[in-house]
Amino acid sequence: MRHDSTTEEDLNGSLVRELLSLFEGGNAHATFEDAVKDFPAKLRSEIPVGLPYSAWQLVEHLRITQRDILEFSDNKAGGYRELKWPEEYWPKEAAPPSEAAWDHAIREIHSDRKAFEKLLKAADEKALTEAFSWGNGQTLLREALLIADHNAYHIGELIVLRRLLGVWKKH
Template identity: 50%
Template sequence: MSQDIKKATVSELTELIQKGNAHVSFEDAVADLAPNLRTEIPGDLPYSIWQLVEHIRITQKDIVDFSSSDNYKELKWPDEYWPEFVSEIDDDSWNASLDEIQKDRQRFFDLLNDESKDLFKKFEWGDGQTLFREAVLIADHNSYHTAEIVVIRRLLKAWK
């Protein structure tokens, strides 16, 4: 793959992960959320916005860790991917989770931009995954749960 094609592909993947293109970004979905709504669970839904944010953080970190090392330690599904319910979450914990999402996203972008990395070469570990596939997985997973955040905000009457 030429460097120009790789740069264009990485640019598209980065934009897809950051902005979502056809849907709201994660940052927009969590912006200006009243602290008391972070842990509210409307109706019969199984989780709160806080649980979704933490699930995004945990899963994205797991994907980045998997993509960057053959020393990866697999998490137990679903127990280690979903946080337990809590009745409230303080600003420090909320902001730390959002910061970690950004840091892990940047770690992944650094992998994508590493000129020594082939986007389509199968990892020596795993069962056929590539850096390209993991980028699409992050974009797909995060956009799915971002949409759920928006739905919960709408049910809580806390959306635009």
């Protein structure tokens, strides 16, 4: 059987394009940008009855977790430090320390997403699917899917939280 590298490159490019689209969201659910747009500052620390987290805690958890996955995935030089679950992945306080902290978390989520996208764009098929030498079987593809899955889950929670607070309108 003939080995056609162009086809493999096309498949790899298609896979990366689909992953990038998945990161952006909006295909089957609201985007992160939709979920945080115009979120009233006075409600960012509210925990609706029946939910365990405030909007701040969800946003900061998204930031911390995505950064952790990025640092793990881009650990060629070493130095990655595994966070303690769950205490280092969730902020203890329901309220952001300041409005600037909320804005900073959102900027960092965008920035880290762009940095992870850069890893994906630079990866060939082998880099996407080969286990990291510093992990225990994880691949760049797996970590990309983990970010997309994790973010989608918590973005959904942000939408539910907004609905319960009476401040959700599809933008």
